[in-house]
Each structure stands twice: as C-alpha cells, then as structure tokens.
Amino acid sequence: MSTKDELLKYLKESDGVWASGESLAAALMISRSAVWKHIKALQEEGYGIESSSKRGYALRNLPDRLLPAEIREGLETVCFGREKIEYYAETDSTNLRARALAHEGAPEGTIVVAETQTQGRGRRGRTWFSPPGCGIYVSVILRPRVQPHEAPQLTLLTAVAMAETLLERADLPFAIKWPNDILVGGKKISGILTEMALEMDRVDYVVVGLGLNVNTPAEAMAEEIREIATSLRMLTGKIFSRVEILRAFLAKLEHYYALFQDRQFERIRNRWKELSGIIGKQVKIEGLDRAYEGEVVDLDRDGFLILRTSDGAFERIVAGDVLYR
C-alpha cells in the first residue's frame, strides 16, 4: 500500500473526526509537508477532504470514481484487481490498454478501468458509448490454461457474471443476448468484448472487456442510442455506486473463472442458458454472409448457437446478430 493510500485509510478510519497533520505525519513516519502533499493529491482525485490549520484534516465525502484504492477496499477476490489496477480518467479503450499491458507481460487479474473512453469499442468494430463518470468500462487480463478453441467460452462466462451482478441489484428482467450483450426489455445495458492472443496450441492472454451503463441519464444519450440502450438509472430512477457494482462483478467473474479453469464449463453453460432464455425461442439471425430463421435448440460447448430451421435442418451459428421474432 502506498503512503497516500495509507493516509487515505487513516482518514476513512477517523470517520469524519479531525486528524491533526502532526499525528498523521507521526503515524506515517513522514514530514507534515509530505502529509500536505498527499492531501492535495487526494483532493485532486476528488476526495472531499476539509483542512484546518488548527484541527488538521477530515474526510467529508468520497469521490464517485473508480479509483484503485476505492475498488480494492472490500474487494472479495483473491487475484482479480489485487496486483495491478490501471486507472484512467480518460483513455481510448480499456481493452486496447489491457492488450498493451498483456503484451508486455502483465499478470493474470490485471485490471484497466476508465471514467470515459474516447474509442469505446463493441464487437466487430462497433463503438460503445462511454460518457464520463456514468458507466463502468473495465477490462481484465486472463491467462487461462486451456486450449485456444476453448478461449471464446470466456465471453459466455463474463456474461453470466455480469447478468448475476445486475440481478442482485435490481428486480428487472435482465437477459443475456447471444453472444455478448445484456438486455432489459429489448434494450442494451451491458456489452462484452473478448479479445485474445493465441498460438496454435497455447493461449497467451485473453482480455475480457465490459461496458455497463450505470448512472447514465436519458438526456446524455442521443435519441438513436436511447432507442436501443438503457442504464440502471433510467430503469430505476436511482443512482448506484459504480465501485460497489464493479467489486461485485469482479468477485463473480473470479468465481466463474475458477470453475472454468477447473474444467467445469458445463455448469457455466447451463447457467448461461437459464439467463439467456433463448433456448426454445424462434429467432432470426443475421449471420456473416446469410440470414437464418428457426428455433434455438441449444448453445453448444464451443459457445455456438444450434438452430433448427423450419425444414427440420440443424444449423450451427458461429457469429451473427439475433433478432427475436
């Protein structure tokens, strides 16, 4: 823990009571001017710290930011977010940053978060609307000990972790949409972008990236986005703690990832099927080079949809966009 993080911890433990600069300096074994320097830095990060030349310092309120120290406080994981959290007030895309870190050898569980993304990306080069301070834009570096063809299963796993996190927070009909979105009433609230670096028979790394619309107000969305997207706030009228949701999601993700590494993908696949509600549904799928229509009969072990068309033939759909009929 850095000196600044320790100072923050003491201020939090003081619970609003004044702590003198002298006592903080003594506790941290640094000079009073060093204490002042760290206080300034914390204030710049958005911590509401009151200062008085007589009484010292008191923490009045926490910033609504996904700061590493805030994420770590009460984080119930063993690995994810433990070693390294890279925080950006603004970046191009957390997935791009995470891939660069992974390429340089960053360990499993490394996390990149940003308050806003200037090039937030979805699947197939689509953009992900990422207004500042309203959402969770996070990428996690994984280095699974599995065969390359199994790595895409991590998209399904991430969707399960996110859907469960949302269901614990609001009594709404969140559903996974194949392959990588979470919808409520037909509108998108979360999207997942999985990117991986592989050799022919070895996984180098996988980056799972997640975008979640939390406190985005309706007026922040352009009309054409409002028609297809929503946020927790728009659905409930409430403001949510982004850092709490992120912590809960990381714990779920780590839980399912442990199952995955333990060769128990079947359990995750079954949970995915429950949470998607797609099995047995009539759908139309815009595939890469043609469209398909029929009943979804299964999600197979590779994460592909199995469709039975009206003439009784089975189709295995590798990629595409699902339209419910």
Next chain:
Amino acid sequence: MSTKDELLKYLKESDGVWASGESLAAALMISRSAVWKHIKALQEEGYGIESSSKRGYALRNLPDRLLPAEIREGLETVCFGREKIEYYAETDSTNLRARALAHEGAPEGTIVVAETQTQGRGRRGRTWFSPPGCGIYVSVILRPRVQPHEAPQLTLLTAVAMAETLLERADLPFAIKWPNDILVGGKKISGILTEMALEMDRVDYVVVGLGLNVNTPAEAMAEEIREIATSLRMLTGKIFSRVEILRAFLAKLEHYYALFQDRQFERIRNRWKELSGIIGKQVKIEGLDRAYEGEVVDLDRDGFLILRTSDGAFERIVAGDVLYR
C-alpha cells in the same frame, strides 16, 4: 523509393563500371556531399562500394544481408513485403516485433526480418537457435477475412509454402512434421510459430513467423542442437543466397494465402498431407496431458490429427509432439 535506394539501383545498373560522384549527384538531383553521405550509409550496411576521388564509385559486391532493398529486388509478390519491411541486424524476436506493429495497425503483408534473434522462439515457449547471418528469421502480418477457428490453418499453409520452397532448392527428403516443423532425415531445418489476435467472431491479425537454417555451419551448433537440427549448408556443403530463398518463400506464401482467402483450404490441406507423409504412419504422440499411440488416418479441416488407436478408437489430437515409431 528512397534516394539511397535509387543511388544503389544506379550503382547496380553500372554493373561494376565506375560512376562519377558528379553524374550520380546530377541524376539524383542532390549535392555531391549528399551522394557521399549515402555511399557511407550503404557501405555501413555491408555493400562493397569502392571509391576513388578521380573515378567516383563502383559496386564490387553485395552484402549477405536480408536488407529491404535486396528483398524487394525481383520480389514476385503483389502485397507481401511491398509496403513495409522492417529490418533488424539484431532483435529479440521477429514475431514479437511483428505483433507490436500489427497492434499499432500495420497493414497485411508487413514483414519483419532479422539477421539474429536474441529471444528466437518456437512453439510453446521453446527457443529457436538464431545465429547471426546464417538463417532466415522472418515474420509476416496477415489480416485474413476468416472466422477465428479457421486461423490456425495458416500454420499448415506456411509449412506447405516453406516445404515447397526447400524442395525447389535441394533434392532432399524435406517433410512437414505436424504441426509446424520441417525436417530432413529426422532433423529440424525449419520451424513455424503462428500467433494471432482474435475477437470471438473476428480475426484482428495473425503473425506467421518462420525460422530456417540456411548457411549455419555445423560448428556453430552446440552438440545437443546438432543432434536434432540441421541446415541447408550442412546437408549440401553449399552456401545459399538467403535473400533468394526468402523471396521465393514470400511468393509461395502469398500464392497459398490467396487460395486460403478464396475458401480453397482443401487444396492446401491435401498438399500438406502429401508433403507430410504422415498419413498411414504409426506414431506416438505426447499430448498435453497424456500420450497417444496409433495410426494417423487424417488431418482434419481444423488442422487436428485424427488417430486410430490399436483398439480401433478414433482420437482427435489438438496439440502435441509426434514421435514416429
């Protein structure tokens, strides 16, 4: 073409006849001191350029290096090596450099070559012995329009291109060893390392890396390497032009890549089977978590080996090392 490359072209066209500094300066529309500066640079790259204050300059011999200008001269490709060739006298690994370039958006056909690699790598983190000036260490960036599960086929394609390049140069029993080596009489002469960056349903890029032992003398290899590896020179007693072999390989690779993009992988797969000679052979395979024994009956469309074991069962081998019995 850079001014330096143009100057080199003129010197080559003079075919050993002296060209005056004055005439070269006039032809290139630069000063005589600029001509001198470029001559110095070419000499440092290894070009044997004689200079005389009276007669000017004459090119006496070409360097034995894989310089971009040498590779491009007579290169029979449309795309590969046309736009960008990144040359290193020494680098960590051409695949690492190519991945970094691809990550930054380098186009398809970008090539990285090195005279020596300090961290030459083979499959599964193994090292590739890369002594300076003796071999070809090259990586090619591809951006195929295929599904992620098809991308590993590019390893087989590269092996076919390399095997054919070698067969055109020496009458020796070159054979592809599954999945990614080329052997002669049981000794390795070439290895392929394919690395890729994927989304769940989209290929970002593939880097095919190749190491080929060309003029490596036996005494440059440690004894334990000499037992398992060989070079064209060790096999034939001759010195080969590395740049000619590289050009031929790039042309073959581009030819098969066009077939691949044209959905004609079947033809490549059939050629692979011919060149491997593995079909019908009794083998033992050290898989990732167990060993297999049996007869190889096929290479399937995903590039996996199909084995029939002694009890008549079929096994699909995703990864492993083949030992012939």
